Amino acid sequence: MPIRFYNKSAAIITKHGKEKIIGPILWDAFQIHLDLARYDTDLLGTFSGEIARPTDQLGTARLKIQQAAAISNANLLLASEGAFHPHPDTPFLTVNTELIILFDRATEQEIIAKHTTLETNAATISTNDEATLLDFAKRIKFPTHRIILMRDDKNDSAKQILKDMATEAELINAFRSLQKDSKDVVVIETDLRAMHNPTRQDQIKLTANKLVQLMRSHCPSCDSPGYQIQNWLPGLPCCWCNTPTKNTLYEQYRCTYCGFEEQKRVSKPCADPGTCDQCNP
Incomplete structure (x- = not known):
């Protein structure tokens, strides 16, 4: 440790x-x-x-x-x-x-x-239909996952947004409160707050x-932690024709403390021909 x-x-x-x-x-x-x-x-x-x-x-x-x-x-x-x-x-x-x-x-x-x-489960829909709202809620696993509602009104600079509804009744009431009449569309989004x-x-x-x-992790040069992959270099050869592909050939490591860098070849010997531009153009 x-x-x-x-x-x-x-x-x-x-x-x-x-x-x-x-x-x-x-x-x-x-x-x-x-x-x-x-x-x-x-x-x-x-x-x-x-x-x-x-x-x-x-x-x-x-x-x-x-x-x-x-x-x-x-x-x-x-x-x-x-x-x-x-x-x-x-x-x-x-x-x-x-x-x-x-x-x-x-x-x-x-x-x-x-x-x-x-x-x-990030998702967004727009609707004026309560049944569609409830179908969306079921799909994103409400109420364990919450929902955000907002008026679909590009001219509304205040942008009415409602959050933190914890029950189906609260969700429906919030939905209705954003509609001036039943034809008004409401934007429904998954609440992505952690x-x-x-x-x-x-x-x-x-x-x-x-x-x-x-x-x-430990840097091989200064022994500091934080030694990690910073970049992936393509070129893994195709298993059929040996042409370089877009698949990773080398992983580029860098120490975030001393700046030491090295390249390590991936363990995979060759790339699936399905990813090769020559074999699968």
Whole structure:
């Protein structure tokens, strides 16, 4: 067990209960007690769009670290940031990318764990029909997963948004309250905030476990933790014709402390011909 992290004080900045997800994992690994640095992280962006994210996902996570540093005296500072976006090759699929940053005050080292998955119930529909609303609720596993409702009115600058409905009756009443008449369309979205989305909670847990692995890793040059893959280099040869493919041939590792880098060849000897532009044009 790396002595550097053992029994250190730590704080995470969150409004959405992530300390309850990440804390037990850090405790089991390093006996780190994760405190909550209280701050309204909605000021740095909301999934429902009231407040835009000030920068990209990583930049926003780093802004959270800065806020945590101003609030807490803990040795280790953590921030978690999630994003949902269309799959680059299959746009009708939604990708969830989770980041957790650990910042070590003693060394000023940043360790970043990243997890990308298609395991998400993120969805959006627009309807004026209560039966469609309830069908959507069943599909995304309401009420264990919550729902956000908003008026479908591009001219409504106030953008009425309703959250935190916990029962079917509350959901229906909220839906009706957004309709001036029965023809008015309401936008219905999965609530992606961590405390209201167990599917996302599972992905944050996986990201936290990746962070633990990085905290246990060692740079072959300086022996610091945080030695991780930074890039993937294509070129794995096709198993049939030996032509280089877009599949990863080398994984590029880098130490986030001293900057040492090396390339490691993947263990897979060759690529599936189905991914080869020559054999499967």
